[in-house]
Amino acid sequence: MTKIKVGVIGCGSIAKYRHIPEYAGNENVELVAFCDIVLERAQKFAHEYNAKAYTNYKELLKQEEVDVISVCTPNALHAPISIAALEAFKHVLCEKPMATSAEEADAMVAAAESSGKTLMIAHNQRFVPSHSKARSIIESGNLGKIYSFRTAFGHGGPESWSADGSNSWFFDKKRAFIGAMGDLGVHKTDLLRYLLGEEFVEAAAFVETSAKQNSTVDDNAVCILKTESGIIGTLAASWAYNGTEDNSTVFYAENGIMRLEDDPDYSLIIEYKNGNSERHSLGAIQSNAEGKQTSTQVIEHFIDCILNDSEPLVNGEEGKKSLAVILAALDSHEKKQIVPI
Known part of the structure; x- marks a missing residue:
């Protein structure tokens, strides 16, 4: 079976301790791209997973092979990056809080609806x-x-x-x-x-x-x-x-x-x-x-929803x-x- 190809935008602690290891532990996933404004952080994970490193998320989103984006950036970037990823027809798992305003949250939900892609907010x-x-x-x-x-x-x-x-x-x-x-x-x-x-x-x-x-x-x-x-x-x-x-x-x-x-x-x-x-x-x-970095089950649920074309427990409306x-x-x-x- 073809694996779901994942790109992670933002390679700080939430990506390091939660998203990346849980994707890596999922047999249906392949980590193919990492992006961070600190190039060394993206390169470290890219080297570890034989993936590509980026400092500009827009360049990453141009890659057609990427199916899924995890948005692990500072809060103010959650909405713009999620919307751009959905408009590029990528499924999106966005860290919380999903946005900085109700208007941004509405725009994220609208982008998911128009693209037909899955939007999930990482409430664990x-x-x-x-x-x-x-x-x-x-x-x-x-x-x-x-x-x-x-x-x-x-x-x-x-x-x-x-x-x-x-x-x-x-x-x-x-x-x-x-x-x-x-x-x-x-x-x-x-x-x-x-x-x-x-x-x-x-x-x-x-x-x-x-x-x-x-x-x-x-x-x-x-x-x-x-x-x-x-x-x-x-x-x-x-x-x-x-x-x-x-x-x-x-x-x-x-x-x-x-x-x-x-x-x-x-x-x-x-x-x-x-x-x-x-x-x-x-x-x-x-x-x-x-020592307490157990699985959140968020990534497992998100990937299952993509594979089964089902709605996430914490979709955009719930996050909003x-x-x-x-x-x-x-x-x-x-x-x-x-x-x-």
């Missing part, structure tokens, strides 16, 4: 085993009505993860557009929408830059969100959690409490109000920590809805009021 939280299990539990009705939630995604910041350390584009508003809210918070808006099975309609938020010097983006945010059925809860996104990473979610429901990734030994715990409990050890959640919550949170902070989503 839906694929975490505890989260998949939680969705089925909520759907089963065992917890009864969901009243509230709290979720957090925080660590010490991208400087320990990014290829450029403390000089990373993550801290530059012009290139990043958004900080911890876009890096981490958008993952949790996507997860909550997926688990609750409904959309958020209102947001209120405090979004601050307090922990990182020489940063022009947010590094600490707390949001209050409300769904269409009236479920309310909090979402925290932070680069100021200078200890163990927090990637937990808790649901407070009619029949008990469900805790996800909130215990080191059990990834899903349910404490029922009748005194019974469940504890599930379902495997470690994906982490940036050294998750982005909208983050944009509303920013708007709320600026206006100092609750805003509709």
